[in-house]
Amino acid sequence: MKKVLVANRGEIALRVIRACREMGLATVAVYSDVDRAALHVSHADEAYRLGPGPATESYLRGDLILDVARRSGADAIHPGYGFLSENADFAESCATAGIMFIGPPASAMRALGSKTKARQAADRAQMPRVPGSVTGLPSVEEAMRVAGEIGYPVMLKAAAGGGGKGMRAVASPADLPAAFTAASSEAERSFGSGEVYLEKLIVEPRHIEIQVMADTHGNCIYLGERECSVQRRHQKVIEEAPSAVVGDDLRRRMGEAAVRLALSCGYVNAGTVEFLVSRDRATDEQSFYFLEMNTRLQVEHPVTEMITGIDLVRMQLRVAMGEPLGIRQQEIQLRGHAVECRIYAEDPGNNFFPSPGLITRLVQPGGPGIREDCGVYAGWTVPLEYDPMLSKLVAYAETREQAIDKMLRALDEYVVGGIKTNISFFRRILSDPDFRAANIHTGYLERLLAGEDTTPVKELSEDVVALAAALLSGSIKTRSTDAIAATESRWAAAGRREGVGA
Ligand code: MV4
Numbered sequence: 001m002k003k004v005l006v007a008n009r010g011e012i013a014l015r016v017i018r019a020c021r022e023m024g025l026a027t028v029a030v031y032s033d034v035d036r037a038a039l040h041v042s043h044a045d046e047a048y049r050l051g052p053g054p055a056t057e058s059y060l061r062g063d064l065i066l067d068v069a070r071r072s073g074a075d076a077i078h079p080g081y082g083f084l085s086e087n088a089d090f091a092e093s094c095a096t097a098g099i100m101f102i103g104p105p106a107s108a109m110r111a112l113g114s115k116t117k118a119r120q121a122a123d124r125a126q127m128p129r130v131p132g133s134v135t136g137l138p139s140v141e142e143a144m145r146v147a148g149e150i151g152y153p154v155m156l157k158a159a160a161g162g163g164g165k166g167m168r169a170v171a172s173p174a175d176l177p178a179a180f181t182a183a184s185s186e187a188e189r190s191f192g193s194g195e196v197y198l199e200k201l202i203v204e205p206r207h208i209e210i211q212v213m214a215d216t217h218g219n220c221i222y223l224g225e226r227e228c229s230v231q232r233r234h235q236k237v238i239e240e241a242p243s244a245v246v247g248d249d250l251r252r253r254m255g256e257a258a259v260r261l262a263l264s265c266g267y268v269n270a271g272t273v274e275f276l277v278s279r280d281r282a283t284d285e286q287s288f289y290f291l292e293m294n295t296r297l298q299v300e301h302p303v304t305e306m307i308t309g310i311d312l313v314r315m316q317l318r319v320a321m322g323e324p325l326g327i328r329q330q331e332i333q334l335r336g337h338a339v340e341c342r343i344y345a346e347d348p349g350n351n352f353f354p355s356p357g358l359i360t361r362l363v364q365p366g367g368p369g370i371r372e373d374c375g376v377y378a379g380w381t382v383p384l385e386y387d388p389m390l391s392k393l394v395a396y397a398e399t400r401e402q403a404i405d406k407m408l409r410a411l412d413e414y415v416v417g418g419i420k421t422n423i424s425f426f427r428r429i430l431s432d433p434d435f436r437a438a439n440i441h442t443g444y445l446e447r448l449l450a451g452e453d454t455t456p457v458k459e460l461s462e463d464v465v466a467l468a469a470a471l472l473s474g475s476i477k478t479r480s481t482d483a484i485a486a487t488e489s490r491w492a493a494a495g496r497r498e499g500v501g502a
Contacts, residue, residue, distance in 0.1 A: 001076045001100060001321050002026060006044065007065045008080030011375035011391055012299070013040035016078045019313035028072045030065060032058035034383040039375055046072055053385040059083045062090040069099050076100040076320060078313075082387070085296040086113060102320040103269050104295045111265040112293040116159040116197050122290040125260040129290040130155075130276065132199030143180045143198060144173060150200045156180060158187035159195035162292055164234030166190055169201050202289065204441040205276035207231065208243050209294075210258040211304045213315055214267045215325045222255030223308050224334045226272075226300055229440045230429065232352070237422075237445060238429060239300035240339045241307050244400060244438035245277065245286070254288050261293060269319050270297045270312055299342065299392065302373060306338035306396040337403040338396045339430075341411070345388040347420035356382040361417030365410035369396045369403075382419060390421065400438070404430050 003026040006016045017027045017040060029044030034053040041047045048068040050058040058064070062084055069077060077094055079085035079102070088109040094101035103109075112118045119134040131150045136159050137143040147154045147170070156179055158166030166187045170179045180196065188194035207228045214220035227243035228236050246254070258273035274291040301312050310332075315325070346352045362378040374391035382388060393414065395407035408430050414423050429435050432448060 001317070003028060003072065003074045004076045004078055004102070004317070005030065005065065005069045005072060005074035006040065006078050006080065007059070008078075008083055008085075009035055009038060009040055009059060009375070009386065010389065011373045012080040012297075014043055014375055015373055016080060016313055017043045019311060019317060020078075023314065023317060025317070028068065028074045030059070030068055032385070034385055037380065039377055039380070048072060053383060055083065055385065059386075062087065062093060065090075066093060066097055066099070069094075069097070074099065076102055076317075078102040078316070079296070081296050081299055086294070088113060100320050102316055103297075104267050104271060108265045108267045109295045112267075112295055114159050114195075115157060115162060115292055116195065118292050119197070119290070121265055122261060125257070125264045127257040127261055127290045128288060130199040130202060133197045136195035136197055137180070140177045140180050143196075144176055146198055147173065147176055150198075153201040153203070154198045155201045156183040156196055156198050158183065158191055158193070159197055160191035160193035161187060162294075166196075170198075202276045202278050204443050205229075205278045205289075206243070206245060206440070207274065207291075207442050208246060208254070208277045208288070209272045209274045209298075210254050211298075211301070211312070212255075212258050212262045212267070212271050212273060213312070213319070213325060214262050214269065214271070215319045216268055216322055217324045218263075219325045220259045220262050220267065221325060221327065221329045221332060222258050223304050223310060223312075223332055225251060225254060226303055227440070228300065229442050230435070230445050231442060232445050232449070236300060236342065238339065238341055238426065239303055240337065240400070240403075241303040242334055242337065243277075245279075250277075250286055250288065257288075257290070261290070267295075270301070270316050271295055272298050299389075300340055302371060302392060302394045303338035303340045306371065306394060307334045307336055308332060309335070336396055336398050337400040338394055339400075339403045339407050341393045341407060341426045342389055343391045343393055343414070343416075344422045345382045345390055345419050346422050348422050348425040349420070352422065354384065354388045355420035356384045356388065357419045358382075359416060359418050361415060363413065363415035364391075365393065365413035367410070369406050370394070370410050371396065378417075390416070401436070404436060 004020050005028040006013045020027045027044040029041050029047040030050050031041050032050055032053050050064045060083055077099055084090040088106040091101045092106040111121055116135050119129055122129045133146050153169055153171045156168040168179045168183045170176050184194040184196045187196055208225050209228055210225050211223040225243050225246050226239050226241045228239050230238040272294040275288045276291055277288045279286050305312055345355045347355045358381045359378050364372055371394040372391055376390045395403045395410055397403040397406050411423055411426055
């Protein structure tokens with residue numbers, strides 16, 4: 001491998017270009033018309049125009065990207081996250097063109113891309129998964145039967161969905177038929193497949209994911225977990241590693257399950273296995289349930305890099321070159337605590353509406369234990385066409401409390417002029433007593449924003465379960481649901497990808 005085409009933009013394109021340069025690999029950037037002056041273009045050795053601004057006419061055009069690979073003589077393509085990173089057809093067309101796709105084989109993407117296929121793979125790998133169906137539900141009657149078997153509340157999910165899109169919580173049998181029909185037609189519209197399955201609803205779980213890395217010699221390791229429960233409308237807002245509630249034993253059990261799944265699907269390169277973790281209020285025991293597997297490098301990979309000391313992109317490139325992992329499971333050591341804030345051009349004071357425009361001033365934080373993966377600069381105009389993430393701010397320290405306080409200090413240094421950002425939003429979360437006490441779960445942020453008590457309920461009364469189900473299904477319109485929904489649809493149409501996924 002001599003020359004890598006980075007088929008992405010923003011901070012992740014810069015991240016990959018940096019790793020390539022350190023390894024003596026030549027780099028090719030691709031850009032759309034609105035990204036002509038983007039940072040990743042100037043950092044690459046060569047840059048090629050793809051087309052107009054919309055992602056569907058540029059970063060999602062696998063044919064144009066392959067054409068640039070041929071013209072530039074690139075022998076590998078790194079897809080980053082989002083865009084074509086989980087597109088099995090694109091991975092296959094790279095292989096057909098004799099170009100190394102830096103990621104898993106198309107076959108592994110296909111085995112894990114459908115959520116029902118992934119659940120079947122989880123059964124083969126003997127992983128605990130959320131009770132429910134592992135195939136699509138052929139009819140409302142069958143949905144009623146399965147839901148009756150596992151007990152309400154249940155969660156309807158689109159097999160072709162993911163990241164929380166097309167999910168519906170159902171609190172009672174009376175609500176199921178309408179929810180099933182709605183979920184299926186929404187799935188058909190959004191993902192081209194109306195296949196819907198259902199699971200037992202896990203109330204107020206934690207969303208914890210395991211990073212895995214597999215080479216082409218049959219080796220696969222896990223690199224600890226990331227706590228991703230602090231989300232707003234299935235967009236991760238703050239991620240951290242390690243999780244405050246995962247001890248050595250649970251980490252080992254989840255990690256070994258994740259590795260079993262990866263190996264059983266012939267997985268190669270970086271991947272993330274998502275779990276729900278819940279604590280039984282009666283026995284106080286923790287249970288973990290397989291949710292889905294993401295067949296790409298994730299936005300939040302830096303927090304894992306900080307506590308393991310391992311450069312995951314460098315490892316991805318070496319695996320793609322056919323090298324063995326070069327490290328055994330028992331050599332992986334986790335040290336310290338890392339917290340990541342995704343800095344967005346959004347206005348928390350106006351329903352988190354995107355705030356594109358010219359960045360007139362940029363003062364970036366620094367100092368010991370601060371890492372900033374930034375994709376913008378003063379003088380850059382944040383375009384409307386893509387996900388409005390500006391950078392990822394990561395704070396690393398010996399303990400969680402020190403990492404949080406370091407992050408607060410760094411956020412105080414951060415100045416972005418000309419556009420609105422969500423920086424103030426993080427100060428509110430990181431100062432919240434429940435967050436600082438790690439009393440977080442997937443419903444935490446919605447309740448903090450709604451001004452409600454965020455302390456997890458001690459025992460679940462029926463009305464709390466119904467409230468949780470209704471909140472999860474979005475059937476309770478929070479203040480800004482409609483406005484955000486309007487924004488979401490605009491961004492979704494503009495090809496907004498990973499970076500919002502749960
Ligand atoms: C669930 C769940 C509870 N019970 N499934 C969210 C996106 C995708 N990764 C799966 N997700 C969930 N699936 C069952 N059976 C809770 C989540 C979940 C979540 C749900 C609503 C609001 C925010 C959430 C954040 C993380 C996970």
